[in-house]
Amino acid sequence: MKQGKILITGVAQGLGLGMCRYFLQHDYQVLGVDIDKDALTRLDETGLPSLQLVHLDVSEETSVQALSRLIERQFGQLDGIINNAALSQPHNEPLAGLSLSHWQRVLAVNLTGPMLISKHMAPLMTPGAAIINIASTRAHQSEPDSEAYAAAKGGLIALTHAMAISLGPDVRVNAISPGWIDVSRLQPNPQEPAPSLHDHGQHPAGRVGDAEDVAALARFLLSDEAGFITGQEYIIDGGMSKRMIYPQGPAAD
Structure with a gap:
């Protein structure tokens, strides 16, 4: 698979940190941005030569424009x-x-940020490059009191296919919608306990996901092997969104 120069936002913790480590292990150059200065400092202390970090709020357009100028000067172009x-x-x-x-x-x-990053970085992308938007299965199914997050992630899926049409054929755009991804080992002070045996067992795949699952799919979608794939959403949730669940069994028709 083709390695290259990629930009990852929200890189300093959780899923973003896991993807950052994965791509560095696969010989990519990573430019990572995050709003959390403390988390960026911890990541910067690793001293990895193929990693460059920038403090940034992706929702501020002037900051994103400044990032595009930095990338043009120091990276030249982006592959993903x-x-x-x-x-x-x-x-x-x-x-x-x-x-x-x-x-x-x-x-x-969650929604304007990806649009701004894509708007200002797309002119710097090499022909055949790709954008991946990290959405969520919560764009399709909800718990109570999750309107803002669900609306943003649902909008991100629509933004994905809109940008795929606008930026093609030079740039492909796809979305990954993770389900339950355990990032507890990537957090310095995890707020939630690690998944239990029951949590793993309820997944048809037999386990909760991890950051490497998402990163491996992202790596494929960035590669030339995915050159005929654009405008699509890929759900990666261990099969949970396909499992029919009734507390007392299915109701009779």
Whole structure:
């Protein structure tokens, strides 16, 4: 598979950190951006020569424009982009009390951010390059009180096929929608316990996913082998979205 220069947003923790490590292990040059200065510092202390880090809020257009100028000077061109930066907490206040500021901030980071990154970086991409948007299975199924996150991720899937048409044939655009991905070992202070045996066992694949599962799919979608794939969404959830679940068994028709 072709290695090259890629941009990963939200690179300093969680899924982004896992993908960063994966691509570095596969000899890619990675430019990583994140809004969390402390997490960026921890990652920068690893001293990896193929990794360059930038502090950035992807929802601020002037900052994204400055990033594009930096890339043009130091990288020249990009072979791929992974739009991963997001406010990853899916829950919000109950709808009756959902604040407009929370709604707007989630959409700004999770949906406007990928658009701005793509808008300003696409002119720097090599012919045959690809953009991958990290969406979520929550674009298709929900828990209560998750309107902002679900709307942003649903919009990101629509943005994916819109950009695929606008940027083709030079740049391909696809989305990956992860289900339950365990990133607890990638967090310095994980907020949630690691998945239990029951959590793993409820997945048809027999386990909860990890960052490498998503990264391996992203690597394929960035490669020349995926040259006929654009505008698509790939759900990677261990089969959970296909499993029919009734607490008391299926109702009779």
